[in-house]
Amino acid sequence: TDSFLQKDLLQEWMAPYSKKILTASPKKIGVTMAGNIPLVGFHDFLSVFITGHRAVLKPSSKDSVLIKHFVEKLIGWEPALGQSIIITDQLKGCDAYIATGSNNSSRYFEYYFAKYPHIIRKNRTSVALLTGNETTEELEKLGDDVYTFFGLGCRNVSKIFVPERYDFKKLLYVFNKYAHLAEHHKYKNNYDYNLALHILNKKYYMTNGSILLIEDAQLFSPISQLNYSFYTSKDDVMASLAKNADLQCIVGGGFIPFGLAQNPSLTDYADGVDTVSFLTSL
Numbered sequence: 001t002d003s004f005l006q007k008d009l010l011q012e013w014m015a016p017y018s019k020k021i022l023t024a025s026p027k028k029i030g031v032t033m034a035g036n037i038p039l040v041g042f043h044d045f046l047s048v049f050i051t052g053h054r055a056v057l058k059p060s061s062k063d064s065v066l067i068k069h070f071v072e073k074l075i076g077w078e079p080a081l082g083q084s085i086i087i088t089d090q091l092k093g094c095d096a097y098i099a100t101g102s103n104n105s106s107r108y109f110e111y112y113f114a115k116y117p118h119i120i121r122k123n124r125t126s127v128a129l130l131t132g133n134e135t136t137e138e139l140e141k142l143g144d145d146v147y148t149f150f151g152l153g154c155r156n157v158s159k160i161f162v163p164e165r166y167d168f169k170k171l172l173y174v175f176n177k178y179a180h181l182a183e184h185h186k187y188k189n190n191y192d193y194n195l196a197l198h199i200l201n202k203k204y205y206m207t208n209g210s211i212l213l214i215e216d217a218q219l220f221s222p223i224s225q226l227n228y229s230f231y232t233s234k235d236d237v238m239a240s241l242a243k244n245a246d247l248q249c250i251v252g253g254g255f256i257p258f259g260l261a262q263n264p265s266l267t268d269y270a271d272g273v274d275t276v277s278f279l280t281s282l
Contacts (some may be wrong), residue, residue, distance in 0.1 A: 013266040020280035030094035035060025047275040097133040123153040124248035139174040141259025147178040154248045159227040172208040182210040191224035
C-alpha cells in the first residue's frame, strides 16, 4: 500500500493520462489473474479501475481469497461499485482482455482473445548482478529478492551473475536468514528432489541446507535453487540480457536496489507494457 495506494502517488501516476481517462462509455475489461504470489493481479485491477473501465476479474484458484475480500470491502464502502467490479469464474463478452499465465496458458489466451484488444503475459524471471563487494546488509536484502514468496514471482531473483573467483561462502552464510524454509515441507520436498538430481548427475553444487547454488546458463531455476554464472565483463552480461525476452528486471548496483525487487512502483509495468496506455486507447 505504501507504493500503490497513496493519493499523491496515484495522482502522479495518472497525470500523463489525465486527458484520456474515461468519464463515460466505459469498456468491460476481462482480467485473468495469475496465482503464483499473493495479489499478483492487483496492479491490473487498479489500472482498469482508475481509468474508469469496468473490471471483470477471474482470479486464480490459487489466489482468490485476498482479491475477493478486497473487492467485497470496496463495494461495502461504496455499493455503486458493484456495477464496476465483477468477479467471475469464466470470462465472456468483454471488450478487451489482460491475461497473465504460464508460457503454455499464454498460447490458449492468444487463441481465445485474438479477436480482441489484449495484453498477454508469459513466464518471466529476474536476475542479480554482483560485483563481489556487496556488504552483508546488501546480501541479506538479496536474500529477500531470492526467497520472498518462495521465489515464485517473476520479480524474484532466480539467477546471479558473479565475477570470476567469487567467494560464495559469505553469500551462503547470510542466506541462513531463510534457513527456516527448510522446515516447510513443500519447499523441503523441492530441495530434496533437486539435490537428489544433482547428486545422481554428479553435478557440482553448493548449499547451506535451504538453497542450492548451481552453475547454469538458464535464467529460470526451480524452487530451492539459485543459478549462477561467472562473468569477466559487465558489458557482455548486459548485452546478453538485452536479448533475453524472459527477463523481468535486474537487481544490483545501478539497477533495482537489493531488497526492492518485490516492491515495484505504479509505473513498473509487468513486461514493460504500459497497461494504462493500453486501457486509455480503447
